[in-house]
Amino acid sequence: MANYTAADVKKLRELTGAGMMDCKKALEEADGDVDKAVEALRIKGQKGVAKREGRSAENGAVVSLIADDNTSGVLVELKCETDFVAKGDKFLAVADALAAHVAATKPADIEALLASEIEAGKTVQAFVDEANANLGEKIVLDRFAAYADGYVSAYMHRTMPDLPPQIGVLVEFDKENAEVAKGVAQHIAAFAPKYLTREDVPAEVVESERRIAEETTRAEGKPEAAIAKIVEGRVNGFFKDATLLGQPYALDNKKSVQQILDEAGVTLKRFTRIKVGI
Template structure:
């Protein structure tokens, strides 16, 4: 008969984030000793890292870190396999540690971040692999954002009250305005613009939209003389849907985001929006 209780299984799950069956097997092997079971899971986890590479990590969390002077900020997405791990303290501690490391070191890109040293003799890549082993799931770090120079703010959105934020937005304004920063960040979270302005849309994307708009209009049997106006209208519709400054503002759809910013006397320099797994 097993020499451990359901409480021991629960404790081991909370300590490691491992699945129930894995915890039971580890406790069986450790003859009920929770500390030894933790070690067993870590060892087995390290061996199983490669096996987990083929799994899908679509859960996780977005975390942010804003400097006290509001002149810089970081946004990090860390993914895992299950919401059970995503809401665990150990997983969130890893995400927060990585965000603090980004804030302190300002890596150029994700590869530079993964190769950088987060602890003595330990790279971020190794740090994530250890979390992978300890938590018993595939843990993925593949994007972050860092802004500095202007007024930086973040908005974090929970899609479920029992989960950490699944959507995070980082904005940088040229002028300090906490209210506008919050309102615009919330708008970005809700409407997911792909670009800041029309000027940021690649030329090939615009050209493709024009081709599609013209082909669609011809398919619909629109008059030849009306095509230029129809195409222009549909391309403008694309800008209005995908460019933040062109979008109708969430709190007042009679105004564009550009107009709201202009009335407040502020300029939005850039933004980043992460949604876990998207």
């Protein structure tokens, strides 16, 4: 005869995120003691963490947290193995807790974030490992952004209606303009620029693009006298595609993003675009 109730199973599932059959088995082995069952499930889950290390975590969610006065904001990507887990309340609660921790502590980089304490005596890495154990999937935290030096806003995009946001954009302007901030963030989400300005493109990338443009032009048999001009045009085309300020604005493609900002009298200081798994 079972020494536990349906309420005990429900409570254990809420505490651990484990499946129903695992909870029933744990309660049977713990003689109905919920606390012992929680410990047993967590030990079992931690043993599975190492086994999951080699698995691919390409699903997940991007979450944001923006201060009420828009003076700061964060963007956090948390990855998992399946979309089933990604849309679950427990997974999203972990992601939100991590975003709140980033906002509160402002870590310098991912190494500092993982080593910081999110709870008394518990590092962020241990917190993520615990989620790994409780959810039964590989959980990965390896990207975040935190801004606190201007007017900060975010745009979150769902690629599927039943999933959490898969693309997140964080933008920071020199002054407040909610309408432009929203429009530019949406543009970044859609067009995925790699750099803000031409000056931000690494010299080696420009040199590679120039070399490819020249080799392509010569392979096409263009006249020698015209090659330099054609190459320059193709390199400028690369800049237009790769840099945000040079791109035609999504909401008015007759103007560049730079023109939109100039007309609004604001400067975009920096941006971060995160797409889950990419």
